[in-house]
Structure formats: C-alpha cells, structure tokens
Amino acid sequence: MQHPGVASAQTYVTPEARLTAEGIVLPPAPGPLGPYRPWVTFGSLVMTSGQFPFIDGRLAYSGRIGGSIGPKDAYAACRLAAINGIAQLKDAVGSLTSIKQIVRLEGTMQVAMGFRDHPKALDGASDLINLVFGEAGRHSRMIYSNPEMPLDSPVLIVLLAEIRD
Amino acid sequence: MQHPGVASAQTYVTPEARLTAEGIVLPPAPGPLGPYRPWVTFGSLVMTSGQFPFIDGRLAYSGRIGGSIGPKDAYAACRLAAINGIAQLKDAVGSLTSIKQIVRLEGTMQVAMGFRDHPKALDGASDLINLVFGEAGRHSRMIYSNPEMPLDSPVLIVLLAEIRD
Amino acid sequence: MQHPGVASAQTYVTPEARLTAEGIVLPPAPGPLGPYRPWVTFGSLVMTSGQFPFIDGRLAYSGRIGGSIGPKDAYAACRLAAINGIAQLKDAVGSLTSIKQIVRLEGTMQVAMGFRDHPKALDGASDLINLVFGEAGRHSRMIYSNPEMPLDSPVLIVLLAEIRD
Numbered sequence: 362m363q364h365p366g367v368a369s370a371q372t373y374v375t376p377e378a379r380l381t382a383e384g385i386v387l388p389p390a391p392g393p394l395g396p397y398r399p400w401v402t403f404g405s406l407v408m409t410s411g412q413f414p415f416i417d418g419r420l421a422y423s424g425r426i427g428g429s430i431g432p433k434d435a436y437a438a439c440r441l442a443a444i445n446g447i448a449q450l451k452d453a454v455g456s457l458t459s460i461k462q463i464v465r466l467e468g469t470m471q472v473a474m475g476f477r478d479h480p481k482a483l484d485g486a487s488d489l490i491n492l493v494f495g496e497a498g499r500h501s502r503m504i505y506s507n508p509e510m511p512l513d514s515p516v517l518i519v520l521l522a523e524i525r526d
Numbered sequence: 527m528q529h530p531g532v533a534s535a536q537t538y539v540t541p542e543a544r545l546t547a548e549g550i551v552l553p554p555a556p557g558p559l560g561p562y563r564p565w566v567t568f569g570s571l572v573m574t575s576g577q578f579p580f581i582d583g584r585l586a587y588s589g590r591i592g593g594s595i596g597p598k599d600a601y602a603a604c605r606l607a608a609i610n611g612i613a614q615l616k617d618a619v620g621s622l623t624s625i626k627q628i629v630r631l632e633g634t635m636q637v638a639m640g641f642r643d644h645p646k647a648l649d650g651a652s653d654l655i656n657l658v659f660g661e662a663g664r665h666s667r668m669i670y671s672n673p674e675m676p677l678d679s680p681v682l683i684v685l686l687a688e689i690r691d
Numbered sequence: 692m693q694h695p696g697v698a699s700a701q702t703y704v705t706p707e708a709r710l711t712a713e714g715i716v717l718p719p720a721p722g723p724l725g726p727y728r729p730w731v732t733f734g735s736l737v738m739t740s741g742q743f744p745f746i747d748g749r750l751a752y753s754g755r756i757g758g759s760i761g762p763k764d765a766y767a768a769c770r771l772a773a774i775n776g777i778a779q780l781k782d783a784v785g786s787l788t789s790i791k792q793i794v795r796l797e798g799t800m801q802v803a804m805g806f807r808d809h810p811k812a813l814d815g816a817s818d819l820i821n822l823v824f825g826e827a828g829r830h831s832r833m834i835y836s837n838p839e840m841p842l843d844s845p846v847l848i849v850l851l852a853e854i855r856d
Binding site: 559560563564566568573574632634670672675676678682684 | 802
C-alpha cells in the first residue's frame with residue numbers, strides 16, 4: 362500500500378502539514394456529550410472517548426451503514442470521525458509531532474441487516490491515520506457493530522496513541 | 527456540573543466516605559461467570575472484566591433499554607454495574623484512595639430498536655464515578671450497543687483505573 | 692477448574708509444548724484485512740487486531756451464534772479465533788515464553804435474536820488461553836455482540852498481553 366504522505370528521513374513532513382496538504386482544517390476538539398472527558402492520558406498513552414462524525418457539533422451523517430448510508434458515505438463518515446479523533450489528540454498533546462504512534466483504532470458502526478463490509482468502511486479512518494501519521498500511524502484496530510447508536514450516528518471512533526518521551 | 531463529593535485541598539474526603547455519604551454499601555466484588563478473572567493489573571493499570579447490574583449475584587435489572595427498561599431504570603442499571611466495577615477496583619487495590627484516576631469507562635447496552643439515548647443511560651455510571659472519585663474520576667468513555675446480551679442484562683460496564691505509585 | 696497444562700515450579704512447560712500436547716499446530720499469523728497492523732506493541736503491551744476464526748485465510752465458521760451456529764461450533768469458533776490471536780502474539784514476541792500474562796480478552800459475537808449464552812461460547816477462547824499459558828493466562832475479558840459482523844463471521848477476538856522484561 363502506498364502512503365503518499367509518508368516522509369523519507371530527509372524530508373520529514375509534520376502531521377499538521379499532511380493535513381493541510383490534504384485540504385483538511387482540523388476542527389476544535391469536540392466537547393463530550395455528558396459528564397466525561399473527551400480524552401484522558403495514562404502515562405504516555407492518550408485515549409479518546411468515542412468520536413462522532415460531527416461538524417460544528419452536528420452529525421454530518423446519520424442512519425445505517427448498508428441502509429441509508431452507502432459505501433462512500435460510510436467511508437467518509439469514518440474518516441470524519443477520525444479527523445475529530447485527531448483533533449482530540451492535538452488538544453491533548455499540542456503538536457501532533459509528539460505522537461509516537463497510533464496504537465489502536467476502535468470503530469463501532471450502526472449497520473443495516475445483511476451488511477458485511479465493515480472493514481472497507483473503517484478503512485476511511487485507517488487510510489486517513491496512515492496518511493497523516495505515516496509510519497507512526499500504522500495501528501491495530503477492532504470493529505464492533507451495533508443495532509442502534511447514540512444520536513442515530515453511523516459510527517463512533519476511538520483512538521489510542523502513544524506520546525513521545 | 528456540581529460534584530457534591532469533590533473535596534477541596536483542606537477537606538479531602540476518601541472515595542469510601544463519599545460512598546457512605548451517598549448511602550452506598552460497596553458489595554463484595556462479584557465473581558466471574560467463567561474461567562477468567564474479574565480484574566487484572568498491568569503495571570499501574572487495573573482493568574475489570576465486564577460488570578453486570580448484579581445484587582448478590584443476581585441481575586437487579588433485565589431486558590432492553592428503550593423497551594421494558596425505561597430511562598430511570600437504565601440510568602440505575604448503569605450506576606449499579608459501576609458500583610460493582612468499583613467493588614472490583616477495591617478488591618484489586620485495597621483502598622480506593624490508591625486510585626489515581628479512572629482512565630476509561632466502557633458501557634455496552636442491550637437496546638430496543640429505535641433507542642438513541644445511550645449517553646443519558648451511561649451517565650448513571652459516569653455520575654457515580656465522578657461523585658465517588660471527584661477530580662480523579664474524570665474519565666474517557668466508549669459506548670457500544672448489542673442486539674442480545676449475556677443473561678438478558680441491559681448493560682455491561684468495564685472500568686480501567688490507574689493506581690498511585 | 693483444572694488446567695491440565697499448568698506447570699508446577701519444577702516442571703515448567705512452555706506454551707508451545709502445551710499447544711503441541713493439545714494437538715494444535717500454530718498457523719502463520721493471519722494478515723490484516725485492510726491498511727492496519729495485525730498487532731502493535733505499546734511499551735510492554737502487545738495488542739492484536741480483531742482475529743477471525745480463519746484457517747488458511749478463510750472462515751472455518753460463518754453465521755449466527757444461536758442460529759446456524761450451535762453451542763459446540765460457537766465454542767470451537769472462539770477457540771480457533773484465539774489460536775489465531777496466539778499466532779499474532781508469537782509473531783510479535785518470538786517465543787510465547789516471553790508472555791508474562793494475558794491481560795485482556797475481547798470477544799464480539801454475531802448472534803441470533805434470543806441468544807444469551809455468550810459467556811459459554813467465549814469460554815472456548817478462555818479455556819484455550821488458560822490451557823496454553825497456565826497461571827500467566829488468567830485474563831480479564833469483555834463481551835460484545837453485534838447484529839452483523841464483517842464477512843458473516845460469528846466472532847472476532849482481541850488479545851492484550853504483557854511481555855516479560
């Protein structure tokens with residue numbers, strides 16, 4: 362797989378520059394939906410809470426993947442939720458250059474009966490993480506799916522990341 | 527948000543005292559339902575296994591949230607499962623004062639079709655954790671939902687907590 | 692519960708020898724289904740990605756637990772996915788003797804409506820882990836279930852393990 366944003370040793374490109382090159386303006390980190398924190402650090406680990414495909418605090422996508430949400434929108438919704446996850450990481454560590462590696466991606470999806478293509482949908486998040494963080498973005502991941510999601514969201518994403526010393 | 531149990535520097539109140547003030551008697555940590563452990567430590571991290579809304583080893587609530595389980599009982603079931611999670615933490619560390627912070631709350635719920643208010647239900651666990659641990663209770667969280675849960679339980683809760691040095 | 696593979700201090704048996712005694716040939720670690728890694732290390736922790744009940748890259752079981760998948764096959768599917776998870780751990784650390792403890796088992800299942808026996812199914816993974824790793828295998832665990840799983844798989848398993856110094 363090609364990661365166009367992966368830098369060689371000579372031409373290190375920051376995650377922020379890769380986002381800009383991709384035309385992505387990182388939003389402010391979305392607030393929580395209740396009495397919890399959008400992210401927590403444990404030693405050198407940052408864990409985000411579940412991230413929605415929000416733009417300005419509103420769902421940009423809602424409904425069921427494999428139902429009203431087709432494959433392109435499913436991919437885009439996962440990508441958008443991952444952008445919000447990266448915004449949380451930046452809020453936690455200041456500069457994304459401080460991220461040593463993305464340890465884990467969790468994606469849970471609201472799907473229609475008969476839907477089986479979760480991995481392709483979640484690639485929307487994985488591809489973005491790889492693009493933005495290059496080698497440091499090469500993560501493990503776990504997929505869940507759900508009968509009914511909070512707010513009718515098609516997806517919730519969690520990122521676990523390691524901070525550099 | 528007000529946390530009535532949050533102590534100022536001068537009047538530190540232990541988590542155990544906050545439980546007592548709330549009228550909560552921490553039960554013995556529930557045993558596992560199979561050949562696994564109710565909690566494990568990894569370095570300074572304690573991870574519980576999934577906690578049910580058990581009282582004396584029996585479900586105090588069963589059924590679907592948004593179906594036979596209304597909003598108040600959903601909130602109460604999440605709170606009760608979190609009490610069992612705190613009992614596991616106490617079993618692991620002896621005194622809850624040893625808990626440096628609650629790192630993560632996971633909640634998975636058995637819901638009826640059309641239910642969307644998972645966050646309000648899980649607030650039953652979040653509010654309790656904040657009340658008992660104060661600032662140290664400010665956790666990240668992730669919500670899942672399920673078509674069918676073990677034992678017909680409406681909720682399963684996991685707590686990840688950091689132990690003080 | 693008896694763990695036939697548990698060694699006394701005098702007769703330490705390696706996890707590999709226990710696998711052999713059980714007639715299990717550990718397969719090559721299955722590759723990922725997309726642009727992510729099958730496992731990642733974070734300090735002394737190894738986290739696998741979701742593991743399917745694959746044999747040679749194909750599902751050995753498919754369908755719904757409690758529907759077309761009966762209790763014995765559900766147990767066997769969880770066991771097989773755990774074997775693939777152990778193959779990932781071996782790929783990560785070389786010798787399974789390097790595993791200090793299995794920290795956490797996650798199992799998410801594709802179930803038929805009315806199914807409630809997730810714990811018994813996941814025991815297929817728990818029993819194997821206990822058998823192979825003995826005391827070091829005594830893990831925490833969390834169960835999820837899903838309306839529709841990737842590839843129509845009945846189960847996905849994640850292992851978190853601690854590596855010895």
